[in-house]
Amino acid sequence: MQLYSAIRTSFQQLNEVIDHLTVEQYQTPSENLSGSSVGQHTRHIIELFQCLLAGYANGTVCYDDRKRDVRIETDPLFAKQLLADIASSIEHENIELQLAGVYDETSTEKLHLTTNYNRELLYNLEHTVHHMALIRVGLKELKTEPVGEHFGIASSTIRHREQCAQ
Known part of the structure; x- marks a missing residue:
């Protein structure tokens, strides 16, 4: 499925x-990047x-429940291992899921919505590309080696640019 492939490409x-x-x-x-x-x-x-x-395992996705594991943000080898683990475990049947979360900072009431696994995979892919675009900005400040020309750029933008160049 192209969604799995796109996620793996982004991780690579x-x-x-x-x-x-x-x-x-x-x-x-x-x-x-506001200090991040x-x-x-x-x-x-x-x-x-x-x-x-x-x-996926319990039927309810809650992005508010992330652990905020400092080791991931300080140990690049650990982060790379987790990316590999995720890339090898994303292929699942598309099932209905509940999405739960508090989306208003002035509220404590959890919102519950019906979604599905593929929709949430797509959200995560788009979210990944967005954060890669932010990383690209941060890398300019670090004066590192140039990143690939497609790093942090949505596939639709890449296709559009290629069409305009013809």
Whole structure:
């Protein structure tokens, strides 16, 4: 399924960026990213996928329940292992799920919506690309090696640019 392939491609691109960073660069807060680091954005990507996979097992996905594991944002090798674990465990039957969360900071009431596994996979893919785009901005501040030309760019944008170039 192209969704699985697209997720794995995004993870591969993210892994390539992580490979070119020192541990210090991975952990360095970026002024351009309101003080967050490449590691923190990577953790956020990973933990949303972890919430989805846990929710698949119990029928309810709650992204509010992510662990915020500091090790993911400080240990790039650990983050890469988790990305590999997720990439190898995303292929599941599309089932109906409940999405639960508190989406208004002034409320404590949990909202419950019906969704499905593929829809949430797609959300996570789009969320990943969004955070990769933010990482791309942060990398400019770190003055690292250039990233791939498609890193952090939506596939529809890539296709559009290619059509315009013809």
